Amino acid sequence: MMKQMQLMMENLLRELWNGVLGRVASHLAEICQRNSVEAVVKRLDSVENAFQELKDAFKPANFHSPQLGRGIMVQPNTTNPQQAARAQECRANARSTENNHAINLQLQFRTKLSIPIFTGRKLQGENGAPISIALIGVETGDVVTSGPESSIKLEVVVLEGEDGDNWPQEEFEKHMVKERAGKGQLLIGNCLVTLKEGVGELGELIFTDNSSWNKSKRFRIGLKVAEDYCRNTRIREAKTEAFRVKDYRGAAYEKHYPPSCDDEVYRLDRIAKDGKSHEKLKTAGIHKVKDFLLQQRMDSKNLREILGSSITSKNWDILVRHAKTCQTNWKLYLCCSDGMRMHGAIFTTERQLISLIEDGVHLAAHQLCARKKEDGDKVMEEAFRNPNDVREFNGETFSDIMQKICSSRFPSQVFEGQSENPIPVQCNLAPRTCDAPVGPEAPQANVGSTAEEHNGATALPSP
DNA sequence: TCACGCTATTAGGTCGACCA
DNA sequence: TGGTCGACCTAATAGCGTGA
Known part of the structure; x- marks a missing residue:
């Protein structure tokens, strides 16, 4: 059935094609007799367009197309029934105006x-993708693939x-926008692009x-027709969202979203590179x-105290x-x-040691010396031998984890004196040699601030 | 020419003084 | 007591100079 219909369509189109050819040939002969060479060339252009349209119509993929015979072939890109109905209505309108070619394109x-964009850096799409552009029908939203x-x-x-829209x-x-006086061309590179089947990059x-000198302190990228190709067709220009173009040096201070574990700490919001907080x-x-x-x-709490008044609440x-958006x-x-002193380690799933917990x-x-690193490796090996004792440490505070451990391991057991005076947990991130004790001149985080003193982080011995 | 450092400027926020 | 205003602080940004 379908094959029969296709054959009928093919025959119809062939007749149409032959008819058009015959009419075109006689029409051209008539023009040649009555007009100048320029006029003939001009008419030949329009004939060429008509041929192209017919040629497109003969492509098997277009046999089903409702735009058959229309000047511009559009490729539907909608699956929404309402949109499809509207598109069909628009195509019908377009057919009615095809003679004067007054079709709005965008x-x-x-x-x-x-974003962000820095001077001297190549413009890219999101996730480094090339910036794709297209020519679409205003009413249909479909890409103009031919013509x-x-x-x-x-x-x-x-x-x-x-x-403004x-x-x-x-x-x-x-x-x-033109470049500032005394400055070179504002946008350099390949400022011309040619569409292919209605799309391009x-x-x-x-x-x-x-862009700081600009009134709005922002720019947009605009796209317009380079040459007057289509006098009868209004092609609306495109523009991107407004964005700031920062000086290339700003890249050195650029914040990372999300930050990665190995990023320098100034990649976090509110920490200026070499600013007070960073120091x-x-x-x-x-x-x-x-x-x-x-x-x-x-x-x-200790971390908050380290930053002190450098940073507001x-x-x-x-x-x-x-910082918490960092995946860890x-x-x-x-x-x-020994039943009293806590040992352990924090490490990644890739067996990278983050910290060693020794005597709490x-x-x-x-910042570990070679010997302590070996200790850390041993603890990790032990951890991988006892996967049931390994817990996630992702987003929770240490005190939360300890409370969970306590409630799961010793639901009713309270060690004498320890509910009010738990074994202190100190956090030591500052450089520390294996044997040197923490001195009075040591940095704040080195001062052995206990969990009890700060946020009640607890450490209970295992049974 | 480019990378880097120093410095000035701007934006945004907090805090305290003042006044109704 | 609550609102407003200005001083002050910090982070972010950009201009300029310098040296490799």
């Missing part, structure tokens, strides 16, 4: 820009970051100047995000919230060798 950025407009040449321009052409041109584009943290032995997280989980909340996958293993004192892994 350029479109299909990829969001990767002269589908292979149009476009120009990339810089626009002011002011608010659906700028008319004059408004768009008015918002175009922006080439290498680099801002040479920041205080460095002095306390907190260099990396993982150091910050470890300290925060072991003894949040509101900013502290922002800082901790940002940390494991905690604890044992009590935490020692950051990167």
Whole structure:
């Protein structure tokens, strides 16, 4: 049945094609007799377009297309029934206006820009993807895949970051930004792009100047037709969301979302590189995000005291919230060798030691001497031999973990004197030699602040 | 030319003084 | 007592100079 219908369609189209050819041939002969060479060339252009349209119509993939015979082939990209109905209605309208070609088209950025943007760095889409663009029908939202407009040449321009939608052409041109006096071209690289079947990708584009001098302190990227290809077709320009272009040096201070464990601590919100807070943290032995997280989980109050008045309580909340977005996958293993003193380790699932817990004192892994590192490795080996005693240490504070351990292991058991005076847990992130005791000049985090003194982190011996 | 350091400026927030 | 305003602090950003 389907095959029969397809055959009928093919025959119909062949007749149409032959008919058109015959009419075109006689029409051209008539034009040649009556008009100048320029006029003939002009008409030949329109005939060429008509041929292209018919050629497209003959492609088997387009036999089912409701736009058969229409000047512009659009590729539906909607599965929504309402949208589809609307698209069909629009296509019917388009068919009614096909003779004068007055079809509204719109350029479109299909990829969001990767923010923040720095001078001297190549513009990229989100997650480093290329920046994809397309030409779509305004009413249908479908990509224009054929016709002269589908292979149009476009120009990339810089626009002011002011608010405003659906700028008319004059408004768009008015918002175009030129480079500052004495500065080179604002946007360098490949500022021209040619569409292929209605889609394309922006080439290498680099801002040479920041946007702070601009009235809105922001720019947009705009896309407009480079040459006057389609006099009868209004192609609306495209523009991206407004964004700030920062000086390349800003990249050195750039915050990471989310931060990674091995990031320097100034990658966190509210910690300026080489600022007061950064200096205080460095002095306390907190260099990396993982150091910050470890300290925060072991003894949040002490960490807050390290920063002191450098940071307001509101900013502290922002800082901790940002730090907590770091994915850690940390494991905690604890044992009590002599029934009183707690030993253990915090490590990653990839067997990377984060900290060694010795006699209730935490020692950051990167500051351990070789002998202590060996101890840490032994504890990790022990932990992997006893997976049932290994707990997640991800987002919870140490005191929370200990409370869970207590309630699960000793639901009713209370060690004499320890409910009020638990074994202190110290957190030591500052440099410490294997044998040297903590001196009076030692940094704050080195002062052996106990859990009891700060947030009630408890440490109970195993049975 | 580029990377880096120093410094000035700006933005945003807190805190205390003042006044109704 | 509550609202407003200004001083002050810190982080973030950008301009400029310098040296490799």
